[in-house]
Amino acid sequence: MTMTFIFYGVAAIGLVLSLVKSKEKTKLALKKAWKAFENILPQFLAIVLLIGVILSLLSAQQISQLIGKDSGWLGVLIAAVIGSITLIPGLLAFPLAAALLENGAGYMQIGAFISTLMMVGIVTMPMEFLYFGKKATIMRNGMGFVFSILVAIVMGALL
Amino acid sequence: MMKKKTMKQVKRYRFFVVMLGIALGMLLFNHDLGVKVFTLSTDSVLGMLGVLPPIFILIGLLDVWVKKETMVKYMGKDSGIIGILLGFFLGSVAAGPLYGAFPVAGVFLNKGSRLANVLIIVGAWSTMKIPQILFEWASMGLKFTLIRFVMDIFGVLIIAYSMEKLLTPKDQQEIYALAKKMN
Incomplete structure:
Protein backbone atom coordinates (compact mmCIF):
# COMPACT_ATOMS: atom_id res chain seq x y z
CA MET A 1 0.00 0.00 0.00
CA THR A 2 2.79 2.40 0.98
CA MET A 3 4.60 1.45 -2.23
CA THR A 4 1.51 2.37 -4.24
CA PHE A 5 1.49 5.84 -2.67
CA ILE A 6 5.20 6.30 -3.28
CA PHE A 7 4.90 5.21 -6.91
CA TYR A 8 1.89 7.37 -7.66
CA GLY A 9 3.61 10.20 -5.80
CA VAL A 10 6.80 9.93 -7.86
CA ALA A 11 4.82 9.70 -11.10
CA ALA A 12 2.71 12.73 -10.09
CA ILE A 13 5.78 14.80 -9.21
CA GLY A 14 7.36 13.81 -12.53
CA LEU A 15 4.23 14.80 -14.42
CA VAL A 16 4.00 18.19 -12.69
CA LEU A 17 7.68 18.98 -13.32
CA SER A 18 7.25 17.91 -16.94
CA LEU A 19 4.13 20.08 -17.31
CA VAL A 20 5.95 23.10 -15.92
CA LYS A 21 8.74 22.65 -18.45
CA SER A 22 6.69 21.79 -21.51
CA LYS A 23 3.02 21.07 -22.06
CA GLU A 24 3.69 19.58 -25.48
CA LYS A 25 6.30 17.13 -24.26
CA THR A 26 4.11 16.06 -21.35
CA LYS A 27 1.31 15.30 -23.77
CA LEU A 28 3.73 13.27 -25.84
CA ALA A 29 4.95 11.42 -22.73
CA LEU A 30 1.40 10.42 -21.79
CA LYS A 31 0.75 9.33 -25.36
CA LYS A 32 3.87 7.17 -25.25
CA ALA A 33 2.91 5.79 -21.84
CA TRP A 34 -0.47 4.74 -23.20
CA LYS A 35 1.05 3.21 -26.33
CA ALA A 36 3.58 1.25 -24.27
CA PHE A 37 0.71 -0.05 -22.15
CA GLU A 38 -1.54 -0.80 -25.12
CA ASN A 39 1.27 -2.86 -26.62
CA ILE A 40 1.17 -5.38 -23.79
CA LEU A 41 -2.56 -5.14 -23.03
CA PRO A 42 -3.59 -8.35 -24.86
CA GLN A 43 -0.96 -10.44 -23.07
CA PHE A 44 -1.72 -8.67 -19.82
CA LEU A 45 -5.41 -9.56 -19.90
CA ALA A 46 -4.72 -13.16 -20.88
CA ILE A 47 -2.15 -13.64 -18.12
CA VAL A 48 -4.48 -12.22 -15.48
CA LEU A 49 -7.00 -14.90 -16.42
CA LEU A 50 -4.31 -17.59 -16.52
CA ILE A 51 -3.22 -16.68 -12.97
CA GLY A 52 -6.84 -16.94 -11.87
CA VAL A 53 -7.22 -20.39 -13.45
CA ILE A 54 -3.98 -21.74 -11.93
CA LEU A 55 -4.55 -20.36 -8.43
CA SER A 56 -8.13 -21.63 -8.40
CA LEU A 57 -6.90 -25.16 -9.14
CA LEU A 58 -3.95 -25.26 -6.68
CA SER A 59 -4.54 -24.87 -2.96
CA ALA A 60 -1.96 -24.21 -0.23
CA GLN A 61 -2.52 -27.65 1.30
CA GLN A 62 -1.89 -29.39 -2.01
CA ILE A 63 1.37 -27.52 -2.34
CA SER A 64 2.63 -28.41 1.15
CA GLN A 65 1.83 -32.09 0.57
CA LEU A 66 4.08 -32.14 -2.44
CA ILE A 67 7.09 -30.36 -0.98
CA GLY A 68 7.45 -31.64 2.58
CA LYS A 69 10.75 -32.05 4.43
CA ASP A 70 11.12 -35.67 3.35
CA SER A 71 10.28 -35.08 -0.29
CA GLY A 72 14.01 -34.85 -1.12
CA TRP A 73 15.23 -34.01 -4.61
CA LEU A 74 11.89 -34.78 -6.16
CA GLY A 75 10.36 -32.28 -3.75
CA VAL A 76 12.96 -29.66 -4.72
CA LEU A 77 12.18 -30.24 -8.39
CA ILE A 78 8.44 -30.07 -7.81
CA ALA A 79 8.87 -26.91 -5.73
CA ALA A 80 11.01 -25.34 -8.46
CA VAL A 81 8.45 -26.21 -11.14
CA ILE A 82 5.55 -24.86 -9.05
CA GLY A 83 7.50 -21.66 -8.44
CA SER A 84 8.20 -21.35 -12.16
CA ILE A 85 4.58 -21.62 -13.26
CA THR A 86 2.82 -19.77 -10.47
CA LEU A 87 2.81 -16.03 -10.19
CA ILE A 88 2.23 -15.11 -6.58
CA PRO A 89 3.23 -11.58 -5.55
CA GLY A 90 5.96 -11.46 -2.88
CA LEU A 91 3.56 -10.02 -0.34
CA LEU A 92 1.52 -13.22 -0.57
CA ALA A 93 4.37 -15.62 -1.30
CA PHE A 94 6.41 -15.05 1.87
CA PRO A 95 3.57 -15.59 4.34
CA LEU A 96 2.61 -18.66 2.29
CA ALA A 97 6.19 -19.95 2.35
CA ALA A 98 6.46 -19.31 6.11
CA ALA A 99 3.19 -21.16 6.65
CA LEU A 100 4.39 -24.05 4.48
CA LEU A 101 7.60 -24.26 6.53
CA GLU A 102 5.56 -24.44 9.73
CA ASN A 103 3.44 -27.16 8.19
CA GLY A 104 6.39 -29.38 7.44
CA ALA A 105 7.84 -28.15 4.16
CA GLY A 106 11.64 -28.29 3.95
CA TYR A 107 14.03 -25.30 3.64
CA MET A 108 15.55 -26.70 0.47
CA GLN A 109 12.16 -27.05 -1.17
CA ILE A 110 11.00 -23.62 0.00
CA GLY A 111 14.27 -22.07 -1.19
CA ALA A 112 13.72 -23.55 -4.64
CA PHE A 113 10.09 -22.43 -4.65
CA ILE A 114 10.81 -18.81 -3.62
CA SER A 115 13.75 -18.46 -5.98
CA THR A 116 12.00 -19.78 -9.10
CA LEU A 117 8.89 -17.86 -8.16
CA MET A 118 10.91 -14.68 -8.54
CA MET A 119 13.35 -15.49 -11.31
CA VAL A 120 11.38 -17.77 -13.60
CA GLY A 121 8.06 -16.85 -15.17
CA ILE A 122 6.65 -19.44 -17.55
CA VAL A 123 3.28 -17.72 -17.51
CA THR A 124 4.69 -14.31 -18.40
CA MET A 125 6.91 -15.65 -21.19
CA PRO A 126 4.54 -14.41 -23.93
CA MET A 127 5.11 -10.90 -22.59
CA GLU A 128 8.86 -11.39 -22.34
CA PHE A 129 8.97 -12.69 -25.95
CA LEU A 130 7.63 -9.30 -27.11
CA TYR A 131 10.68 -7.47 -25.72
CA PHE A 132 13.51 -10.02 -25.71
CA GLY A 133 12.50 -12.56 -28.34
CA LYS A 134 12.24 -16.31 -27.82
CA LYS A 135 15.89 -17.24 -27.54
CA ALA A 136 16.87 -14.73 -24.84
CA THR A 137 13.65 -15.33 -22.90
CA ILE A 138 14.16 -19.09 -22.77
CA MET A 139 17.81 -18.54 -21.86
CA ARG A 140 17.01 -16.17 -19.00
CA ASN A 141 14.33 -18.42 -17.56
CA GLY A 142 16.43 -21.55 -17.99
CA MET A 143 19.42 -20.01 -16.23
CA GLY A 144 17.15 -18.71 -13.48
CA PHE A 145 15.82 -22.22 -12.97
CA VAL A 146 19.28 -23.78 -12.69
CA PHE A 147 20.44 -20.97 -10.39
CA SER A 148 17.41 -21.53 -8.15
CA ILE A 149 18.32 -25.19 -7.69
CA LEU A 150 21.76 -23.95 -6.60
CA VAL A 151 20.11 -21.61 -4.08
CA ALA A 152 18.09 -24.56 -2.79
CA ILE A 153 21.23 -26.66 -2.31
CA VAL A 154 22.96 -23.88 -0.36
CA MET A 155 19.84 -23.34 1.76
CA GLY A 156 19.67 -27.06 2.47
CA ALA A 157 23.28 -27.06 3.57
CA LEU A 158 23.16 -23.90 5.71
CA LEU A 159 19.69 -23.96 7.27
CA MET B 1 -5.97 -2.39 -45.59
CA MET B 2 -8.71 -2.13 -42.97
CA LYS B 3 -9.15 -5.89 -43.01
CA LYS B 4 -5.45 -6.46 -42.51
CA LYS B 5 -5.48 -4.21 -39.46
CA THR B 6 -8.47 -6.03 -37.95
CA MET B 7 -6.77 -9.38 -38.56
CA LYS B 8 -3.69 -8.11 -36.75
CA GLN B 9 -5.80 -7.04 -33.77
CA VAL B 10 -7.56 -10.42 -33.67
CA LYS B 11 -4.20 -12.16 -33.71
CA ARG B 12 -2.92 -10.03 -30.83
CA TYR B 13 -5.90 -10.97 -28.66
CA ARG B 14 -5.82 -14.67 -29.60
CA PHE B 15 -4.27 -15.81 -26.29
CA PHE B 16 -6.75 -13.69 -24.33
CA VAL B 17 -9.73 -15.11 -26.23
CA VAL B 18 -8.51 -18.67 -25.52
CA MET B 19 -8.10 -17.88 -21.80
CA LEU B 20 -11.51 -16.23 -21.66
CA GLY B 21 -12.98 -19.34 -23.28
CA ILE B 22 -11.35 -21.59 -20.67
CA ALA B 23 -12.51 -19.37 -17.80
CA LEU B 24 -16.07 -19.19 -19.14
CA GLY B 25 -16.00 -22.96 -19.67
CA MET B 26 -15.03 -23.45 -16.03
CA LEU B 27 -17.84 -21.11 -14.97
CA LEU B 28 -20.29 -23.16 -17.02
CA PHE B 29 -19.24 -26.61 -15.84
CA ASN B 30 -18.17 -25.83 -12.29
CA HIS B 31 -19.79 -22.64 -11.12
CA ASP B 32 -17.84 -22.27 -7.85
CA LEU B 33 -14.48 -22.83 -9.49
CA GLY B 34 -15.37 -20.41 -12.29
CA VAL B 35 -16.39 -17.71 -9.82
CA LYS B 36 -13.10 -18.26 -8.00
CA VAL B 37 -11.18 -17.74 -11.28
CA PHE B 38 -12.90 -14.41 -11.88
CA THR B 39 -12.52 -13.29 -8.25
CA LEU B 40 -8.79 -14.10 -8.33
CA SER B 41 -8.40 -12.35 -11.69
CA THR B 42 -10.19 -9.23 -10.48
CA ASP B 43 -7.94 -9.22 -7.40
CA SER B 44 -4.81 -9.37 -9.54
CA VAL B 45 -6.07 -6.60 -11.84
CA LEU B 46 -6.70 -4.40 -8.81
CA GLY B 47 -3.27 -5.28 -7.42
CA MET B 48 -1.63 -4.35 -10.71
CA LEU B 49 -3.50 -1.05 -10.91
CA GLY B 50 -1.61 -0.21 -7.75
CA VAL B 51 1.71 -0.15 -9.59
CA LEU B 52 1.36 -0.32 -13.38
Whole structure:
Protein backbone atom coordinates (compact mmCIF):
# COMPACT_ATOMS: atom_id res chain seq x y z
CA MET A 1 0.00 0.00 0.00
CA THR A 2 2.79 2.40 0.98
CA MET A 3 4.60 1.45 -2.23
CA THR A 4 1.51 2.37 -4.24
CA PHE A 5 1.49 5.84 -2.67
CA ILE A 6 5.20 6.30 -3.28
CA PHE A 7 4.90 5.21 -6.91
CA TYR A 8 1.89 7.37 -7.66
CA GLY A 9 3.61 10.20 -5.80
CA VAL A 10 6.80 9.93 -7.86
CA ALA A 11 4.82 9.70 -11.10
CA ALA A 12 2.71 12.73 -10.09
CA ILE A 13 5.78 14.80 -9.21
CA GLY A 14 7.36 13.81 -12.53
CA LEU A 15 4.23 14.80 -14.42
CA VAL A 16 4.00 18.19 -12.69
CA LEU A 17 7.68 18.98 -13.32
CA SER A 18 7.25 17.91 -16.94
CA LEU A 19 4.13 20.08 -17.31
CA VAL A 20 5.95 23.10 -15.92
CA LYS A 21 8.74 22.65 -18.45
CA SER A 22 6.69 21.79 -21.51
CA LYS A 23 3.02 21.07 -22.06
CA GLU A 24 3.69 19.58 -25.48
CA LYS A 25 6.30 17.13 -24.26
CA THR A 26 4.11 16.06 -21.35
CA LYS A 27 1.31 15.30 -23.77
CA LEU A 28 3.73 13.27 -25.84
CA ALA A 29 4.95 11.42 -22.73
CA LEU A 30 1.40 10.42 -21.79
CA LYS A 31 0.75 9.33 -25.36
CA LYS A 32 3.87 7.17 -25.25
CA ALA A 33 2.91 5.79 -21.84
CA TRP A 34 -0.47 4.74 -23.20
CA LYS A 35 1.05 3.21 -26.33
CA ALA A 36 3.58 1.25 -24.27
CA PHE A 37 0.71 -0.05 -22.15
CA GLU A 38 -1.54 -0.80 -25.12
CA ASN A 39 1.27 -2.86 -26.62
CA ILE A 40 1.17 -5.38 -23.79
CA LEU A 41 -2.56 -5.14 -23.03
CA PRO A 42 -3.59 -8.35 -24.86
CA GLN A 43 -0.96 -10.44 -23.07
CA PHE A 44 -1.72 -8.67 -19.82
CA LEU A 45 -5.41 -9.56 -19.90
CA ALA A 46 -4.72 -13.16 -20.88
CA ILE A 47 -2.15 -13.64 -18.12
CA VAL A 48 -4.48 -12.22 -15.48
CA LEU A 49 -7.00 -14.90 -16.42
CA LEU A 50 -4.31 -17.59 -16.52
CA ILE A 51 -3.22 -16.68 -12.97
CA GLY A 52 -6.84 -16.94 -11.87
CA VAL A 53 -7.22 -20.39 -13.45
CA ILE A 54 -3.98 -21.74 -11.93
CA LEU A 55 -4.55 -20.36 -8.43
CA SER A 56 -8.13 -21.63 -8.40
CA LEU A 57 -6.90 -25.16 -9.14
CA LEU A 58 -3.95 -25.26 -6.68
CA SER A 59 -4.54 -24.87 -2.96
CA ALA A 60 -1.96 -24.21 -0.23
CA GLN A 61 -2.52 -27.65 1.30
CA GLN A 62 -1.89 -29.39 -2.01
CA ILE A 63 1.37 -27.52 -2.34
CA SER A 64 2.63 -28.41 1.15
CA GLN A 65 1.83 -32.09 0.57
CA LEU A 66 4.08 -32.14 -2.44
CA ILE A 67 7.09 -30.36 -0.98
CA GLY A 68 7.45 -31.64 2.58
CA LYS A 69 10.75 -32.05 4.43
CA ASP A 70 11.12 -35.67 3.35
CA SER A 71 10.28 -35.08 -0.29
CA GLY A 72 14.01 -34.85 -1.12
CA TRP A 73 15.23 -34.01 -4.61
CA LEU A 74 11.89 -34.78 -6.16
CA GLY A 75 10.36 -32.28 -3.75
CA VAL A 76 12.96 -29.66 -4.72
CA LEU A 77 12.18 -30.24 -8.39
CA ILE A 78 8.44 -30.07 -7.81
CA ALA A 79 8.87 -26.91 -5.73
CA ALA A 80 11.01 -25.34 -8.46
CA VAL A 81 8.45 -26.21 -11.14
CA ILE A 82 5.55 -24.86 -9.05
CA GLY A 83 7.50 -21.66 -8.44
CA SER A 84 8.20 -21.35 -12.16
CA ILE A 85 4.58 -21.62 -13.26
CA THR A 86 2.82 -19.77 -10.47
CA LEU A 87 2.81 -16.03 -10.19
CA ILE A 88 2.23 -15.11 -6.58
CA PRO A 89 3.23 -11.58 -5.55
CA GLY A 90 5.96 -11.46 -2.88
CA LEU A 91 3.56 -10.02 -0.34
CA LEU A 92 1.52 -13.22 -0.57
CA ALA A 93 4.37 -15.62 -1.30
CA PHE A 94 6.41 -15.05 1.87
CA PRO A 95 3.57 -15.59 4.34
CA LEU A 96 2.61 -18.66 2.29
CA ALA A 97 6.19 -19.95 2.35
CA ALA A 98 6.46 -19.31 6.11
CA ALA A 99 3.19 -21.16 6.65
CA LEU A 100 4.39 -24.05 4.48
CA LEU A 101 7.60 -24.26 6.53
CA GLU A 102 5.56 -24.44 9.73
CA ASN A 103 3.44 -27.16 8.19
CA GLY A 104 6.39 -29.38 7.44
CA ALA A 105 7.84 -28.15 4.16
CA GLY A 106 11.64 -28.29 3.95
CA TYR A 107 14.03 -25.30 3.64
CA MET A 108 15.55 -26.70 0.47
CA GLN A 109 12.16 -27.05 -1.17
CA ILE A 110 11.00 -23.62 0.00
CA GLY A 111 14.27 -22.07 -1.19
CA ALA A 112 13.72 -23.55 -4.64
CA PHE A 113 10.09 -22.43 -4.65
CA ILE A 114 10.81 -18.81 -3.62
CA SER A 115 13.75 -18.46 -5.98
CA THR A 116 12.00 -19.78 -9.10
CA LEU A 117 8.89 -17.86 -8.16
CA MET A 118 10.91 -14.68 -8.54
CA MET A 119 13.35 -15.49 -11.31
CA VAL A 120 11.38 -17.77 -13.60
CA GLY A 121 8.06 -16.85 -15.17
CA ILE A 122 6.65 -19.44 -17.55
CA VAL A 123 3.28 -17.72 -17.51
CA THR A 124 4.69 -14.31 -18.40
CA MET A 125 6.91 -15.65 -21.19
CA PRO A 126 4.54 -14.41 -23.93
CA MET A 127 5.11 -10.90 -22.59
CA GLU A 128 8.86 -11.39 -22.34
CA PHE A 129 8.97 -12.69 -25.95
CA LEU A 130 7.63 -9.30 -27.11
CA TYR A 131 10.68 -7.47 -25.72
CA PHE A 132 13.51 -10.02 -25.71
CA GLY A 133 12.50 -12.56 -28.34
CA LYS A 134 12.24 -16.31 -27.82
CA LYS A 135 15.89 -17.24 -27.54
CA ALA A 136 16.87 -14.73 -24.84
CA THR A 137 13.65 -15.33 -22.90
CA ILE A 138 14.16 -19.09 -22.77
CA MET A 139 17.81 -18.54 -21.86
CA ARG A 140 17.01 -16.17 -19.00
CA ASN A 141 14.33 -18.42 -17.56
CA GLY A 142 16.43 -21.55 -17.99
CA MET A 143 19.42 -20.01 -16.23
CA GLY A 144 17.15 -18.71 -13.48
CA PHE A 145 15.82 -22.22 -12.97
CA VAL A 146 19.28 -23.78 -12.69
CA PHE A 147 20.44 -20.97 -10.39
CA SER A 148 17.41 -21.53 -8.15
CA ILE A 149 18.32 -25.19 -7.69
CA LEU A 150 21.76 -23.95 -6.60
CA VAL A 151 20.11 -21.61 -4.08
CA ALA A 152 18.09 -24.56 -2.79
CA ILE A 153 21.23 -26.66 -2.31
CA VAL A 154 22.96 -23.88 -0.36
CA MET A 155 19.84 -23.34 1.76
CA GLY A 156 19.67 -27.06 2.47
CA ALA A 157 23.28 -27.06 3.57
CA LEU A 158 23.16 -23.90 5.71
CA LEU A 159 19.69 -23.96 7.27
CA MET B 1 -5.97 -2.39 -45.59
CA MET B 2 -8.71 -2.13 -42.97
CA LYS B 3 -9.15 -5.89 -43.01
CA LYS B 4 -5.45 -6.46 -42.51
CA LYS B 5 -5.48 -4.21 -39.46
CA THR B 6 -8.47 -6.03 -37.95
CA MET B 7 -6.77 -9.38 -38.56
CA LYS B 8 -3.69 -8.11 -36.75
CA GLN B 9 -5.80 -7.04 -33.77
CA VAL B 10 -7.56 -10.42 -33.67
CA LYS B 11 -4.20 -12.16 -33.71
CA ARG B 12 -2.92 -10.03 -30.83
CA TYR B 13 -5.90 -10.97 -28.66
CA ARG B 14 -5.82 -14.67 -29.60
CA PHE B 15 -4.27 -15.81 -26.29
CA PHE B 16 -6.75 -13.69 -24.33
CA VAL B 17 -9.73 -15.11 -26.23
CA VAL B 18 -8.51 -18.67 -25.52
CA MET B 19 -8.10 -17.88 -21.80
CA LEU B 20 -11.51 -16.23 -21.66
CA GLY B 21 -12.98 -19.34 -23.28
CA ILE B 22 -11.35 -21.59 -20.67
CA ALA B 23 -12.51 -19.37 -17.80
CA LEU B 24 -16.07 -19.19 -19.14
CA GLY B 25 -16.00 -22.96 -19.67
CA MET B 26 -15.03 -23.45 -16.03
CA LEU B 27 -17.84 -21.11 -14.97
CA LEU B 28 -20.29 -23.16 -17.02
CA PHE B 29 -19.24 -26.61 -15.84
CA ASN B 30 -18.17 -25.83 -12.29
CA HIS B 31 -19.79 -22.64 -11.12
CA ASP B 32 -17.84 -22.27 -7.85
CA LEU B 33 -14.48 -22.83 -9.49
CA GLY B 34 -15.37 -20.41 -12.29
CA VAL B 35 -16.39 -17.71 -9.82
CA LYS B 36 -13.10 -18.26 -8.00
CA VAL B 37 -11.18 -17.74 -11.28
CA PHE B 38 -12.90 -14.41 -11.88
CA THR B 39 -12.52 -13.29 -8.25
CA LEU B 40 -8.79 -14.10 -8.33
CA SER B 41 -8.40 -12.35 -11.69
CA THR B 42 -10.19 -9.23 -10.48
CA ASP B 43 -7.94 -9.22 -7.40
CA SER B 44 -4.81 -9.37 -9.54
CA VAL B 45 -6.07 -6.60 -11.84
CA LEU B 46 -6.70 -4.40 -8.81
CA GLY B 47 -3.27 -5.28 -7.42
CA MET B 48 -1.63 -4.35 -10.71
CA LEU B 49 -3.50 -1.05 -10.91
CA GLY B 50 -1.61 -0.21 -7.75
CA VAL B 51 1.71 -0.15 -9.59
CA LEU B 52 1.36 -0.32 -13.38
CA PRO B 53 -0.08 3.14 -14.21
CA PRO B 54 2.73 5.07 -12.48
CA ILE B 55 5.33 2.74 -14.04
CA PHE B 56 4.01 3.47 -17.52
CA ILE B 57 3.78 7.20 -16.85
CA LEU B 58 7.43 7.15 -15.73
CA ILE B 59 8.34 5.17 -18.87
CA GLY B 60 6.63 7.84 -20.99
CA LEU B 61 8.40 10.68 -19.15
CA LEU B 62 11.76 8.93 -19.42
CA ASP B 63 11.19 8.36 -23.12
CA VAL B 64 10.49 12.03 -23.75
CA TRP B 65 12.95 13.73 -21.40
CA VAL B 66 16.05 11.54 -21.19
CA LYS B 67 18.29 12.08 -24.18
CA LYS B 68 19.72 9.08 -25.90
CA GLU B 69 23.27 10.38 -25.36
CA THR B 70 22.67 10.63 -21.62
CA MET B 71 21.41 7.05 -21.47
CA VAL B 72 24.34 5.79 -23.52
CA LYS B 73 26.74 7.61 -21.21
CA TYR B 74 25.37 6.10 -17.99
CA MET B 75 23.99 2.75 -19.15
CA GLY B 76 25.63 2.18 -22.52
CA LYS B 77 28.45 -0.01 -23.73
CA ASP B 78 31.21 1.98 -22.04
CA SER B 79 29.34 2.83 -18.85
CA GLY B 80 31.33 0.29 -16.82
CA ILE B 81 30.68 0.01 -13.11
CA ILE B 82 28.26 2.96 -13.14
CA GLY B 83 25.98 1.12 -15.54
CA ILE B 84 26.07 -2.00 -13.37
CA LEU B 85 25.35 -0.11 -10.14
CA LEU B 86 22.57 1.90 -11.80
CA GLY B 87 21.08 -1.35 -13.09
CA PHE B 88 21.00 -2.85 -9.59
CA PHE B 89 19.66 0.40 -8.13
CA LEU B 90 16.85 0.77 -10.67
CA GLY B 91 15.80 -2.86 -10.33
CA SER B 92 15.79 -2.87 -6.56
CA VAL B 93 13.78 0.33 -6.05
CA ALA B 94 11.14 -0.97 -8.44
CA ALA B 95 7.75 -2.24 -7.38
CA GLY B 96 5.34 -4.66 -8.83
CA PRO B 97 5.60 -7.94 -10.66
CA LEU B 98 8.40 -8.87 -13.05
CA TYR B 99 6.44 -8.23 -16.21
CA GLY B 100 6.45 -4.55 -15.25
CA ALA B 101 10.19 -4.75 -15.87
CA PHE B 102 9.89 -5.76 -19.54
CA PRO B 103 8.46 -2.47 -20.87
CA VAL B 104 11.04 -0.64 -18.74
CA ALA B 105 13.75 -2.82 -20.28
CA GLY B 106 12.31 -1.95 -23.69
CA VAL B 107 12.67 1.80 -23.22
CA PHE B 108 16.21 1.44 -21.80
CA LEU B 109 17.31 -0.73 -24.74
CA ASN B 110 15.71 1.68 -27.15
CA LYS B 111 17.68 4.55 -25.65
CA GLY B 112 20.96 2.74 -26.13
CA SER B 113 21.57 0.89 -22.85
CA ARG B 114 23.95 -2.01 -22.89
CA LEU B 115 22.09 -5.36 -22.95
CA ALA B 116 23.90 -6.70 -19.84
CA ASN B 117 22.91 -3.59 -17.85
CA VAL B 118 19.28 -3.98 -18.87
CA LEU B 119 19.42 -7.66 -17.89
CA ILE B 120 20.75 -6.56 -14.49
CA ILE B 121 17.68 -4.32 -14.09
CA VAL B 122 15.44 -7.27 -14.96
CA GLY B 123 17.37 -9.59 -12.61
CA ALA B 124 17.38 -7.17 -9.68
CA TRP B 125 13.74 -6.37 -10.32
CA SER B 126 12.89 -10.05 -10.12
CA THR B 127 14.71 -10.88 -6.88
CA MET B 128 16.10 -7.87 -5.07
CA LYS B 129 13.28 -5.35 -4.73
CA ILE B 130 13.91 -3.56 -1.42
CA PRO B 131 10.34 -3.52 -0.06
CA GLN B 132 10.09 -7.19 -0.87
CA ILE B 133 13.40 -7.98 0.85
CA LEU B 134 12.21 -6.25 4.03
CA PHE B 135 9.07 -8.30 3.93
CA GLU B 136 11.03 -11.49 3.28
CA TRP B 137 13.19 -10.73 6.31
CA ALA B 138 10.05 -10.31 8.45
CA SER B 139 8.47 -13.58 7.37
CA MET B 140 11.38 -15.90 6.55
CA GLY B 141 14.02 -14.72 8.99
CA LEU B 142 17.36 -12.99 8.45
CA LYS B 143 19.41 -16.05 7.52
CA PHE B 144 17.13 -17.22 4.70
CA THR B 145 16.90 -13.67 3.33
CA LEU B 146 20.64 -13.05 3.55
CA ILE B 147 21.59 -16.30 1.80
CA ARG B 148 19.24 -15.53 -1.06
CA PHE B 149 20.24 -11.87 -1.32
CA VAL B 150 23.99 -12.52 -1.42
CA MET B 151 23.61 -15.39 -3.89
CA ASP B 152 21.29 -13.31 -6.05
CA ILE B 153 23.85 -10.52 -6.46
CA PHE B 154 26.14 -13.05 -8.10
CA GLY B 155 23.31 -14.86 -9.87
CA VAL B 156 22.00 -11.67 -11.48
CA LEU B 157 25.50 -10.69 -12.68
CA ILE B 158 26.34 -14.18 -13.97
CA ILE B 159 23.06 -14.51 -15.85
CA ALA B 160 23.32 -11.01 -17.36
CA TYR B 161 26.90 -11.40 -18.59
CA SER B 162 26.65 -14.97 -19.80
CA MET B 163 23.51 -14.10 -21.73
CA GLU B 164 25.26 -11.18 -23.38
CA LYS B 165 28.14 -13.50 -24.27
CA LEU B 166 25.92 -16.34 -25.52
CA LEU B 167 23.61 -14.22 -27.65
CA THR B 168 25.09 -13.63 -31.09
CA PRO B 169 25.35 -10.07 -32.47
CA LYS B 170 22.42 -10.94 -34.71
CA ASP B 171 20.32 -12.06 -31.70
CA GLN B 172 21.19 -8.81 -29.96
CA GLN B 173 20.26 -6.72 -33.00
CA GLU B 174 16.90 -8.49 -33.02
CA ILE B 175 16.36 -7.67 -29.33
CA TYR B 176 17.07 -3.97 -29.99
CA ALA B 177 14.72 -4.08 -32.98
CA LEU B 178 11.96 -5.62 -30.83
CA ALA B 179 12.47 -2.94 -28.18
CA LYS B 180 12.11 -0.28 -30.87
CA LYS B 181 8.91 -1.86 -32.13
CA MET B 182 7.39 -1.99 -28.65
CA ASN B 183 8.08 1.66 -27.83
